[in-house]
Amino acid sequence: MELATIVDKLREALPEAVLASREGFGDTTLTVHPPAIREVCRWLKENPEAPFNLFLDVCGQDRFPKEPRFRVIYHIYAFPANLRLRLEVEVGSDNIEIDSVVPVWRGADWFEREVFDMYGVRFAGHPDLRRLLSPDEYGDHPMRKDFPLEGKFRIESPDDLHPWETGRPGGGANRGRK
């Protein structure tokens, strides 16, 4: 089963969903209409010829100051047919929300939490959308391009070990520092 055949069938089944497709470095990338992402993923997983049964990764991308600012990129793999596919969705900065694909692949759970943590993209329908890596009270999304590399505070003494917690006594003392 060729990947091009699958893509053609996907376009037939969901005509509005795939906006563009491009080839690069031996991989195919489909640009997907944002509201249709879960539908596309479900179709790809459940199509009988080459079921994309392995979810590999979700990444975020910040293209500041371009609009739409964010991209969410899905990497998926079909074990039986040995096919790889990449899906791209563009998300504007006014409403950073997109459907979660956790109902399709359970394994997307922590990956989407990471994208939420790092870029602030909210995944609608995610069962447990908390930060994955940063502290829970961390106010920022550190991989955004307008976030300073060195952060907004530093841990500089044992008296202020939670500087990101502004409500806590002693916390947030050096918040906003360059």
Place this chain on the structure above:
Amino acid sequence: MGIETIGGDSFVTTTINAVANWGRKNSLWPLPFGTACCGIEMMSGLASRFDISRFGAEVVRFSPRQADLLIVAGTICIKMAPVIRTVWEQMMEPKWVISMGACASSGGIYNTYSTVQGVDHVIPVDIYIPGCAPRPEALLDALLKLQDKIKKETVLDRRNVPAAERKRIMKKGSRESGEDYTAWPGKSE
């Protein structure tokens, strides 16, 4: 506090010092706090090829209650800072800290939002090891240097004692070295 606090730094404590320091420096029980690649070098230093047990520090304890040497080997991120502070506070006196590698000592290459720029912002450090990652020999060298340092300490040294209490003890006698390395570096009390 025991008998050493009664007379201050007198002949009683100097004799106790000689015995206690000899015992302390030759049986350090390390708590390995390996959070990155330096942890691998530390494991190598602990294992048979380099063998830290030649210097009496092979009894690795994973409970801070039983350890007296904290080896911070690796990057300390901001989420880990309160944890390592708690681990250090749980350790019994006397206790020492080795900061192993560039990341633990200064943040290393990670001048970023998520990394503590040196574990000495959080806990006091006795010996810093440069290198990225330092070889196991460097760890052994640090251990020997720490043993030299322990040899010069007095039993009056307490790192966890509140400053007022420590001053009360210290007033009773002068220190051998005259240098108060129990004080928090750069912190006024």
